[in-house]
Amino acid sequence: MAAQAWSPLRCYWLEAKHELLRLxxxxxxxxxxxxxPAVFYLLFAVLLAGSSGKGAAHYLLAGYGVFGIMGAALFGFGVTVASERERGLLRLKRALPMPQGAYLLAKMVTAMVFAVLISLILAxxxxxxxxxALSPRQWMLLLLVNVAGVLPFCALGLYxxxxxxxxxxxxxxxxxxxxxxxxxGLWLPLQLLPDAIGWLAPVWPSYHLGELAxxxxxxxxxxxxxxxxxxxxxxxxxxxVLARARLARCD
Structure with a gap:
């Protein structure tokens, strides 16, 4: 009975573990x-910051953190889901006796692990x-923003x-x-860019996550x-929702 009760959790764990190992x-x-993100931060926030000093370093710490986790989520979902769908792996997953959400949860957990690694490297x-020199509370909040911030880009990548x-x-x-x-405005403050870019910036999810950071x-x-x-x-x-509807129609 105990083994049966824990088997769904084990499925989630094994799926997440092997997805992470695979990537x-x-x-x-x-x-x-x-x-x-690390190379860009060293180049623009340390070597080329010039008179901007710590102001640029603080700004780009937040900006490149968001930029880095975007890549982890978009490529981790967009490219791998397209490849696995084309090779028929999604059909195989549906046929297996595993929880329906294990596949997506494994990819989300993997993106979050990479978000933690990117955040720690930049820190x-x-x-x-x-x-x-940020306070412990600021470091923890920045980590939280980056880790939770993968979700919008996981959704976009899945679509x-x-x-x-x-x-x-x-x-x-x-x-x-x-x-x-x-x-x-993750690379440069919007004030330094043409006004049209600043007006259109709120269209992008990365702008809103960048503002939180x-x-x-x-x-x-x-x-x-x-x-x-x-x-x-x-x-x-x-x-x-859009991605789920699309995947439901896939053979």
Missing amino acids: MRTPSFVLPTLLF ALAVAFADI IGSRVNASAAPAVVNLLYLPMGFLS QKVVGGGAGSPAWMHLGVLMVFTGVFF
């Missing part, structure tokens, strides 16, 4: 996901090279994976990932946190 053993995913670089084939998925993800990072480190545009949180929750719900 950890994929250098083409691990290296860009973990190294790009270590910020302390060691940019002399950043992409449900719509495009495996060969097109990386291109589609890149077409969204890189422009969103720039147009949301900036508020943690002492920045942000002044809009209330609940507004950004609400937009992200609606965005997440809409794209999960």
Whole structure:
């Protein structure tokens, strides 16, 4: 009886464990996901910050944290779901005696683990090279924003994976990932960009997550946190529903 009661939990655990191990053993995913935010932070916040000093280091700590977790979620969902759907793995998963949500939960947990790793790497670089000193509460809140912040991009990545084939998925993800990072003010403050970009920035989920992260480190545009949180929750719900409907129609 005990073994039967715990078997669903074991299914969730094993699915998440093997999904994480699979991606950890994929250098083409691990290296860009973990190294790009770190390299960009060292380059722009430490080496090229110039007179901006700690102001730029604080801003880019929040910005590149969001940029990094976006990549982990979008590529972890968009590319892998498209590939697994095309190879028939989703049909196989449906036929197996496993909880229906284990597949998606495993991918979400994996994205969150990568969000933790990206956050820790950036925090270590910020302390060691940019002399950043946040309070323990700020560090924990920044970690929370990054870890929970993968969910909107998991939803978007899932929708992409449900719509495009495996060969097109990386291109589609890149077409969204890189422009969103720039147009949301994650790389440069929106005040330094053309006014049109600033007006359109609230369209992107990355802008709202970036504003939450900036508020943690002492920045942000002044809009209330609940507004950004609400937009992200609606965005997440809409794209999960759209992706679920699309996947339900897939053979």
